[in-house]
Amino acid sequence: MPLTTRMAWRNLGRNRRRSAITAAAVAFALFFAILIRSLQLGIYGHMIHTVVGGMAGYVQVADSTYWPSQNLDVAMAEDPRWLEAVTADPDVASATPRLAGFTLLSHEKESAVAQWTGVDFAREDPGFWETRLIDGRFDNASKDGPYPVWLGRYLAESLDAQIGDTLVGMGQGYQGSMASDLMLVAGTLRLGNPELEKRVAVMRLEDAQAYSGAYGMWGTVMITPKNPGESFRAAASLSQQHPMEYASWTSWEERMPELQQAIQADSAGGIVILFILYVVISFGLLGTMIMLANERQREFTMQIALGVKRPVLAGMVFTEALLMGVLGAAIGTAMGRGVVYYFHVRPLRLLGDIAQAMEQQGWEPVLPPSMDWSITWTHGAIVIGLTLLASLWPIYVVYKSPAIHR
């Protein structure tokens, strides 16, 4: 082991309390950073996964005039060969057609505006829908009689509808036709977003086509890329590889800028809190480094007198700070990841006023943390960087130390 590393390592044990305080400051900073950021990004991820992944699509293919009105009249003709080609693309995790429109639903004396959405359950991830089902079932819906419909839980509440109740639907159909029929409540859904739960009524795709008169038509095709974080790039590249006439390919960021802006605004708030945390921790680290420099000043002088070059001494102090930083970061990572994993398995669900406030903002009051390792690496690098920054003080003292102690 080189001399500087050996001495730096052994120096950690000289003032164990100081080393422990420094490592603990790093560990707690990283612990809180991982916890706060994982919860924050986890909530965003959950929201994007439910709203975008489940309902709107990371990448969506629709007629070029479909957005923003989402008009049923510009639905596209089904193209199964094209859909198979897209599904088989190595960059695509799934591609599923949807057909959606707006209707008035009535149950006894209650009525509400709903967005009906036709879903091809055979092509979609069954796990996704099973986990969203609060009541009812998907597999026992009758092919005959009224169209089975699965309501968002708040929509079901506003209609005062239970499973097995019959609803009357009335709205605009495809290209001037009337969409009106009976529907049978087959289940209620928790979609992870209160706004969606107030308006969404899920139907089977073929039922939706029959209800609206849009036979053989798709409103949109939802594509989930293998890497959902690269939706923007995926939309551009897939549109080149699988062109469709009159269709436009959009990423969710383009279609839902308000969601992205809300996430960015909230994320900025979290970053400000972390910044304050880091400032406080930095002063703590600087304090321990000033202690270190004061304790060692005589030793620095003596070693310079013996012929130790200042860069060697500076390297030793730097290595010592690095070791304390890495040690603290390892402890902080273990603590942070441990707690985050616990909440990943058992997500926190908020109750009471906080839950209500979150729901009013369109957020589900559940806090599933993100397990993304990049949070740990990023904040680990920041806290180690802060430790090294604080070590600049003893390094400065090394460079200012004379060869004699007066």
Next chain:
Amino acid sequence: MALIELQNVVKVYESQAGSITAVNGVSTSFEEGEFTAIVGPSGCGKTTLLNAIGGLDRPNQGHIHIDGVNIVNLKDRDLIDFRLQHIGFVFQAYNLIPVLTALENTGFILELQGVSKKERDARAMELLEAVGLADRAHNRPNQLSGGQQQRVAVARALASRPRFILADEPTANLDSKSTETLLDIMAALNEKEKTTFIFSTHDQRVIDRARRILPLEDGQLKGL
């Protein structure tokens, strides 16, 4: 040519109370193999003179030639390197590195010079044997007595075979038995390794053992 040659060395310290002339026009020389004591009362400028000879402090005037090199003109970085390669130091407070063992402390300068571990361990052990501490080679300074620490400091100073060793009041913190032991060791090493020793001291036991004595008074050398 003398090993060390001082020409009209002057060192003045500025303080709030005014200027203090610690060394005032000292000119002398030291030959190889000397065992010399610079003596005088506290505050007479012994340590300042020793620091100037060792390149730890720059004089305000004068020249100090070591093997023909005027160290006064060396840049700070070059001076550190010069000390590392040519001068051994023994300090009053031992100044061993607390996290290194006696063996590692002894081989410290050699390690800085880039000597291989095998070679430096062999040299360090040879010197620890010479100072009677071979059995304490793996002890850290806090496990050694003051006298033992100073013996390790002497071994460290000798390890790289420097041109000379400067010892600033090396016995000031030692009891009489440790002082005698240390002086015996230094005298023996002076004989065996032909290393030049220059002490600053006001300890009569050291003065009695020195072969040359330079009395210093008010920063000036006086005749005996």
